[in-house]
Amino acid sequence: MAAPRTGAARPAPDTARYRAPMRTLLVTGPGGAGRSTVAAATALGAAREGRKVLLLTADPAGALAAGGDDGPAARRPAVHRLDPAAHFRGEVLALQSHAAPALELLGAAPLDDDELTPLPGSAHFAYLAALREAARGDWDLLVADLPPLRDAIALLALPEQLRRYLRRLLPPERQAARALRPMLAQLAGVPMPADGLYEAAARRDAELAAVQDLIDAPGTSVRLVVEPGPAAADALRTARAGLALHRLPLDPVVANRVLPATSPDPWLAALAARQQTHLKELYEDGAVHEVPHLGRDPRTPDDLALLGAPAPAAAPAPAPEWPVEDHRGTDGVLVWRVPLPGAAKPDLGLVRRGDELVLTVGPFRRVTPLPSALRRCAVAGAALRDGELRVRFAPDPGLWPRTP
Template identity: 55%
Template sequence: MPVRTLLVTGAGGAGRTTVAAAVALAAARDGDRTLLLTRDADAAAHLLPAAAGAAGGTMADGLPRPAPVDGVDGVDGLYVAVVDTAASFRSGALDVQDRIGSLLSLLGAAPLDPEELTELPGADALALLRVLRQAGALGADSAWDLVVVDLPPVREAVALLALPEQLRRYLGRLLPADRQAARALRPVLAQLAGVPMPAEWAYEAAARADRELAAVQAVIDARGTSVAVVVEPGPAALRTLRTARTGLALYGHRPAGVVANRVLPAGSADPFLAGLSGQQQEHLKELADACAADGAELRETPHLGRAPHTPRDLLRLLDPAGPAGGGPVELGRPIGVGGPIGVGGPSAGAAAEPRPDPWTVQDRLADEGQFVWTLPLPGATREGLDLVRRGDELVVDAGGFRRIVPLPSALRRCTVAGAALRDDALQVRFTPDPGLWPR
């Protein structure tokens, strides 16, 4: 059965890790074998103390197998994995060094020892993607049904989800696969050009990297993958959600659910708390309108009056009445599992399939003499929106994000006639180029 994946992002300090842990715990309690991926070791040990220091076997590629957390308020089947950025970087760097060992010897370079290697900026993103690729690619052999990923804040999360596509494009430009056909001619070409040609190892490394990035992208783009955005109702909540909507849409995603965290109870006798609650309710209305426009579900989790300290606190976030009454927590399907947030939406067979491309081309040649390429960009405004045609690609800037996408084949023989932002969608008009379009 394909693994279902829930990606949890949101505003910094809004409680993303707490919500991700609560969803994972509730899903496991509901019978799903659940894996929680996080980079925050302290939070994982604090919220799920039974996971701290647990040891297990190993998975492929030398990654640690997450140890099951058993006996957490009677919940079995929960797995927690803290992504070890330093270990992942060392493993990857040593692997590359081994593959180009002959080149290093030829240059007279001394290989680096494992103790010398410290992770570089950006290594945490690559480490998380590496673990996500492995977790989502196991298919029927997977040890879990659901993977909950604790992502960084919205802007970093969108950049992380966009990274596989961007890196594959760079690899394709620097080491085009179609030029590998000239392998036998490389010595001759090197003599004629007077410069060395890329060695065989470079193409092999690029092909291997492309396969791994494609596997990550397949997990991100699968129907069984959904995104939840965590915000705390306040002045910045709507801005965070707008950024998430625009950035995710640029890469073909949308928030399937929004979690309004730390919601104060209404009707407090304390005037100060009543005033804060009233302000939150106003912001919740704005969030509800934005969610309705996307068809996303808005869920509220209560403010406990303190930071969650125990697994029972996590369950209380999703079922406030349960632990407070002292009895067993009777949870239905928790947020993000089997509901509109979309983790359990697709059937088992369809979960691994790619989601449909939301960027659609309408053929209006007969009536209007043009094609219209529609790019959904909810939350985007004209400020910061830019569009540039570059050869057979379209460069789109929106909300501080940029994506470069290849044009569909029919549009490559057209010229851009104009563009307009209407109803949360960018509509780009193309007219056939007389010099390229068949009569």
Template identity: 40%
Template sequence: MRVILFTGKGGVGKTTTAAATAVRAAREGVKTLVMSTDAAHSLGDTLGVALGGPSAGLPVEVEPGLSALQVSPPLLLGESWRVVQDYLLSLLGTLGIDPVVAEELTRLPGAEEVAALLELRAQVESGPWDLVVVDCAPTAETLRLLALPEALAWHLDRLLPAQRGLIRTLRPAAAAAAGMPLPDVEVVEAVTGWQRQMRRVQRILTGDQTSVRLVLTPERVVIAESRRTWTSLSLYGFVVDAVVVNRLFPDAGAGAPAASGGAAPAASTGTEPDAWRASWNAAQRTGLVEVRESFAGLPVVLTPYLSAEPIGADALANLAEAQYGDDATDLLAPVAHRGMRVERTAEGFTLTLPLPLAHAKDLGLQRRDEELLVVVGEHRRVLTLPAALQRCVVDGASVRDGMLRVRFVPDEEVWPRG
């Protein structure tokens, strides 16, 4: 089983790229599922099949060897969330909250993200697929999605022991003293089930079977966001194994017609079409240089701007052919992970975490008991430290060559030097 997630800034063609990859894989004999976590739900339009309505939540065969799926949050979360919601409604009722307001307050935040993760886990663990291709939402939503399993499991780990203890030893005395109901066993069991599932999702997302591919266009704003995305994905432990550059115009003077869907030549300003295209060619060549410099070490796949919009399996297969030619990449090859590691040194230990393109000025570190909080820009990750590092203190940190290195030395109060 192999999982490939495609993400990128909105409008760069990630859905088309994900669908084209899925079609190519299926036509090479790989049993493939392509699913979308994007609320825009344009995957069905791209493939030319109906994925909504009665088929929502069920894989739909596009052609032999290829199926597509649109996630349905109500179907996946209905019963388990209703148990928790009923408890929250009773809790808010004791506080005098209007029932209509309470119903709105207890809608599950992030329901679509949770549903997408649960569906991905189900398809990976029990589906008949060799490859699952995921058309993710734009980058900001994707980062929230991929960070959710670890963050949610972290919070549930700390919530559940206390709740189990309350239910076992303090009911009904605690409820009477507090003046509000404690959660039933069914509520705790539902939350415990989510905790287990989030841990399983996290193992899938950060395992050797899963990678992320960044889709972009050779424009400065898009490249800048993609650079930040690579850093943030690495912070959360995800591997980017390729960059796909979309919508490259033909070289000036090649005689190719203007690309469908692109900006029209600026005839109203008197600019000749060849001059307009030459200007775009120059800008895109500059952009490609920046892409290759920014993502050095990663394969860069170039996608020409076709003369027609690729809709339907045959058109998507042609797009994949234009991207890869006869070079049939091994989509099922395992991923080379470089996650967090700890090494012994003469003074103590060094914790290393890949953070490509990160700068020290954007980085924040905070030690909190048994955890290390790492902040990069607007994103943060809580790392539970190995047992040896829990008995150490931080002695400094640096960011160099795309790696965060944090130095630890033994805490002599709990680990005297011999």
């Protein structure tokens, strides 16, 4: 007689198929600091360790394009080279094709591929499309070689900004009233937006949301590349303030093209001494990884390997939260604490607009929704202390719930 069956055995988990969430490293820095080289060296080093790596770059002919190494160490990252001009042409031609019936009705002459020239700012949208596509891939590490510092922070802020514009111009809840649209059109005396417009907005919002999810993911951080010099400390302060405004964590700084501390050549020794002075300023602000100067531009993968670019940490520290503290018992206010390391008081701007707060830090601006408790309050003042903006809110008696 067979033994009674107590339950089907569960198969052991297939750990070989498990892949940790993708780590994303967004590399930027001042123009000319060597961010593209460091991004390529970082991607190459991770690929040689056996990780599945994608390098996203606009550099048309980087050192990874050269031949050279063989054997196990020859493992390289996949490289996606952006072509902003081609992306712009593709987007315009697709829009033109979609709107062809209306354009024909208006008698418009269609644009040809060879007459389209990218407009200023169109490269940002090529980056967003490439990041969205990379997020769909099965990668261990994504290294994105972003534009120079200020443009990079503006690029990373773009999905949130564009989604806000879409919600303001085409609120999704308005589409729900499609059955009432003919009647509303008669009452208003103007045509109501077509369903296609809302559908296009929903598609764009979903695309932007995918990029926003990648930027906000726990495994995403920014790596700042600077060359030790007079502008390095200022670049770091600017980056810290701009990244903190958008709650983007910052990796240890990479000091690129560091000269040997000792040299028999008096001119090189003096230059190295000046570099060491600026390096000391960088170390005072946090962790720094030094990348040596090779004495030449890196031209091959073997040159990139000599740089010893730091491998990405397993997971970056999350950006600090913006807590709300209740000081009604002592000062009669609520305090919203916004960490802004590197910010200077003359560069700060603060404007309340309805249920949103417009924060400006130097060249950067963010419109952020107020926490629910603060929406029933009025701004009563603000102060910047020790790299933290503290905004005081006084409860509005007419809106704040009364306690018995």
